[in-house]
Amino acid sequence: MEASARIEQTLELAVQRTAAENGPPRLAAAIRHAVFPGGARVRPMLCLAVAEACGGDDPAIADGAAAAIEFLHCASLVHDDLPCFDDSAVRRGQPSVHALFGAPLALLAGDAMIVLAFESLSIASAHRPARLAALLPLIARSAGAPYGLCAGQAWESETSPPPEQYRCAKTGALFVAATMAGALAGGGDPARWRALGYRLGEAYQVADDLLDAVAAASESDKPVGRDAALGRPNAALELGVAGAVERLQSLIAAAGDAIPPCRGESALRDLVRAQALRLAPKHLLHHAA
Amino acid sequence: MEASARIEQTLELAVQRTAAENGPPRLAAAIRHAVFPGGARVRPMLCLAVAEACGGDDPAIADGAAAAIEFLHCASLVHDDLPCFDDSAVRRGQPSVHALFGAPLALLAGDAMIVLAFESLSIASAHRPARLAALLPLIARSAGAPYGLCAGQAWESETSPPPEQYRCAKTGALFVAATMAGALAGGGDPARWRALGYRLGEAYQVADDLLDAVAAASESDKPVGRDAALGRPNAALELGVAGAVERLQSLIAAAGDAIPPCRGESALRDLVRAQALRLAPKHLLHHAA
Numbered sequence: 001m002e003a004s005a006r007i008e009q010t011l012e013l014a015v016q017r018t019a020a021e022n023g024p025p026r027l028a029a030a031i032r033h034a035v036f037p038g039g040a041r042v043r044p045m046l047c048l049a050v051a052e053a054c055g056g057d058d059p060a061i062a063d064g065a066a067a068a069i070e071f072l073h074c075a076s077l078v079h080d081d082l083p084c085f086d087d088s089a090v091r092r093g094q095p096s097v098h099a100l101f102g103a104p105l106a107l108l109a110g111d112a113m114i115v116l117a118f119e120s121l122s123i124a125s126a127h128r129p130a131r132l133a134a135l136l137p138l139i140a141r142s143a144g145a146p147y148g149l150c151a152g153q154a155w156e157s158e159t160s161p162p163p164e165q166y167r168c169a170k171t172g173a174l175f176v177a178a179t180m181a182g183a184l185a186g187g188g189d190p191a192r193w194r195a196l197g198y199r200l201g202e203a204y205q206v207a208d209d210l211l212d213a214v215a216a217a218s219e220s221d222k223p224v225g226r227d228a229a230l231g232r233p234n235a236a237l238e239l240g241v242a243g244a245v246e247r248l249q250s251l252i253a254a255a256g257d258a259i260p261p262c263r264g265e266s267a268l269r270d271l272v273r274a275q276a277l278r279l280a281p282k283h284l285l286h287h288a289a
Numbered sequence: 290m291e292a293s294a295r296i297e298q299t300l301e302l303a304v305q306r307t308a309a310e311n312g313p314p315r316l317a318a319a320i321r322h323a324v325f326p327g328g329a330r331v332r333p334m335l336c337l338a339v340a341e342a343c344g345g346d347d348p349a350i351a352d353g354a355a356a357a358i359e360f361l362h363c364a365s366l367v368h369d370d371l372p373c374f375d376d377s378a379v380r381r382g383q384p385s386v387h388a389l390f391g392a393p394l395a396l397l398a399g400d401a402m403i404v405l406a407f408e409s410l411s412i413a414s415a416h417r418p419a420r421l422a423a424l425l426p427l428i429a430r431s432a433g434a435p436y437g438l439c440a441g442q443a444w445e446s447e448t449s450p451p452p453e454q455y456r457c458a459k460t461g462a463l464f465v466a467a468t469m470a471g472a473l474a475g476g477g478d479p480a481r482w483r484a485l486g487y488r489l490g491e492a493y494q495v496a497d498d499l500l501d502a503v504a505a506a507s508e509s510d511k512p513v514g515r516d517a518a519l520g521r522p523n524a525a526l527e528l529g530v531a532g533a534v535e536r537l538q539s540l541i542a543a544a545g546d547a548i549p550p551c552r553g554e555s556a557l558r559d560l561v562r563a564q565a566l567r568l569a570p571k572h573l574l575h576h577a578a
Contacts, residue, residue, distance in 0.1 A: 022454050023435020027443035031434065079400065084392040101446075103373040107396065108443045111368065114400060115433030118407045122425040129418035136411040136425065144404030145320065146312020154316035154397045157390075165311050 003048045007041050010063040011070060014120045018112065030101040030109035031116070034078045035071070039092055042275050043174055044070045046200070047182040049271050053262040054188025058131070062185040064124020065135055068117040069178050072143045075113035078106050080153065086226065114143070134184050142177030149173055156232060163233040171208070172201030192260045199255035200276060206248045207280040209235040213244075214281060245284050252276045292337045295348070296330050299356040303409045307401065319390040319398035320405070323367045324360070328381055331564050332463055333359045335489070336471035338560050342551040343477025347420070351474040353413020354424055357406040358467050361432045364402035367395050369442065375515060403432070423473050431466030438462055445521055452522040460497070461490030481549045488544035489565060495537045496569040498524040502533075503573070534573050541565045 001009070015035055019028035044066030051062035081088040081096040082103055089099040098106035121139065125132035145151045152170025155161035179197035180190035212227045213236035227234035236244040255276060256269050290298070304324055308317035333355030340351035370377040370385040371392055378388040387395035410428065414421035434440045441459025444450035468486035469479035501516045502525035516523035525533040544565060545558050 018434040020435040022451075023440050023458075024443040024447050024450070026446055027434050027440060075400075079396060082396070084396060105443060105446050107368060107371070107373060108439045108446075110400070111364075111403060112434040112437075112439040112443075114403045115429050115437065115439065119426055119429035119433060122422065122429060126422055126426075129422035132422050132425070133411065133415055133418035136421070137408055137415070140404050140408035140411060144408060145307040145316050145401040146309040148401075148404065150397045150401040150404065151312050151316060154313040154394060154401075157315055157394050157397075158313050161313070162311075169312075 003045055003052075004041065006048065006059070006063055007044045007066055007070065008038075010067040010120070010124075011035055011038070014067055014071070014116055018116065026101060026105055027108055027112065030097050030105045031112060033094075033100060034074050034097050034109055034113065037092070038070070038074075040275070040278050041070060042204075042278065043073055043178040045271070045275065046175070046197075047178040047185070049268055050179050050182030050188075050193055050196070051186030053259075053264055053268050054183045054186035054193075055263070057187040058128060058185065061125045061128060061131055061135075062182060064121045065139065065181040065185045066178075067124075068121040068139055069142075069174060069181065071113045071117035071120065072139070072149060073174055075110040075117070076149050076153070078110040078113070082106060085153070085156075117143070131184060134190075135181055138184065138190065139177050139181055142173040147173060156230070161233065163238075166233055167202065167205045168198075171205040172198055175201035175204065188262075195258035196255060196260075196272070199251055199258050200272065203248055203251035203255055203276045206235045206244055206251060207276070209237075210241065210244050210248065210281050210284065213237060214241055214284070241284070248280060292334055292341075293330065295337065295352055296333045296355055296359070297327075299352040299409070299413075300324055300327070300359060303356055303360070303405055307405065315390060315394055316397055316401065319386050319394045320401060322383075322389060323363050323386050323398055323402065326381070327359070327363075329564070329567050330359060331493075331567065332362055332467040334560070334564065335464070335486075336467040336474070338557055339468050339471030339477075339482055339485075340475030342548075342553055342557050343472045343475035343482075344552070346476040347417065347474065350414045350417060350420055350424075351471065353410045354428065354470040354474045355467075356413070357410040357428055358431075358463060358470065360402045360406035360409065361428070361438060362463055364399040364406070365438050365442070367399040367402070371395060374442070374445075406432070420473065423479075424470055427473065427479065428466050428470055431462040436462060445519070450522065452527075455522055456491065456494045457487075460494040461487055464490035464493065477551075484547040485544060485549075485561070488540055488547050489561065492537055492540035492544055492565045495524045495533055495540060496565075498526075499530065499533050499537065499569065499573065502526060503530055530573070537569060 015032050018031050047066040047069055048062055078097045080086055081091055082098055088096050097109055142148045147169050155166040176194055176197035179193040183190040183193040213234055228237060255272050259265060259268055304321050307320050336355040336358055337351055367386045369375055370380055371387055377385050386398055431437045436458050444455040465483055465486035468482040472479040472482040502523055517526060544561050548554060548557055
């Protein structure tokens, strides 16, 4: 089965488990709305690609790790859209979860998806507890405090957050988790795959900064110009648009260089490049594409 | 070391990990405020007591499981206090987390504590992966959807939630997790300990309903009469105060009867009774105490 189909199937089975007959139906509907239809599933695709490059000896665990990372990502989007954060009524061209289900259910759906991430991981790796024991703290660190996704969002509540630490936590942590968890899940050495996740996380943040600063609203799926309005660090505001584009191109090249020798190295290099370019404003990057 | 000192120490070490030098300091402070000073720590006390009753062959894992359950409980209190839920400015006689740090950090602190629960469990049981693989899905189920804590709160967003399912999820799930995880952590059979958790969860919910319905504000640490105002199921509203007191007493007795033959059975019975009575409105229960 293709990687993207494996990811959708794993997410679907997990989301179905939340919709049992005796459970609250609107919570299950809110979770489903948060997960489907998805975006590019960049992080789980990366996780599966690295697992494959490391030998891919246990696809079920790789699927579980990829789904866990995607659930953590989706949870953060739902909470990020809430009125007390970005107050976005739209996500991926559809009503955001709180716009459709109200803030209480959006908050709870995010909470339940954080839990679901770890539950899915545990179910997928029940037959290999030693691998679970390695994956769980790695993925948890990427989501929590002091260096994970929650910490990244929390930097926005500090006056003048350090840009490097803010970006590492807000975007980098989950990319690093994707590559390192992929390596662990596939039977490889996670340390060799840290740099790839780190560089891709940086590239994504710069691409996102560019979108926020300059993209036409029609090209982005969220309202633009928020970073400037909210005083958040933004590479395009710091380096100028041309400087940020240059930085993005060099980060994409650095990500390719960070791929260690492995099975299917050239296909992985193509995937990394394609995924890294997805988010970038297309009219700015036609020379790089 | 006494059980309560073990719990505070385990929580303290985990909370310290969230406060690294390069992490966002206000998030770490919000997490600390949510966890210390704690309430009665009823669930982790129960978890450690059951682990001991089952042989207590690995206290570190029991500590990790107890802390995980307490972090999930604390996270739910922080989110429950938010303006979009109960909008409580006070918790345990102190300002609630959002009253002190704002809603964004309160939301993130809750998220980070859910993650911290699983991270703590993984760190405490790294040396025994098979036990981690059994504990993780059990604790995750008690927190998420469709039957855990998130589901319990989500029932409040449904019109006429089924009272039994609402209570099981909102209060019962974490008590069942406390007894069953305690058994697993201590090397025992979790299935034998489900009934105790279930009965205690029911008793706590009735005690909480009584407090909400009738206690003087000085005896409760949260504003009273919310269930009636918000149309939530409440045993004191359904059975009357005298009926609810009678039901509470019979549930406390049933909890005692649900303790299976074990090491230190009589001490455990005393603990269960003392913990069950803690929450109850004292002037109503002087005959039972």
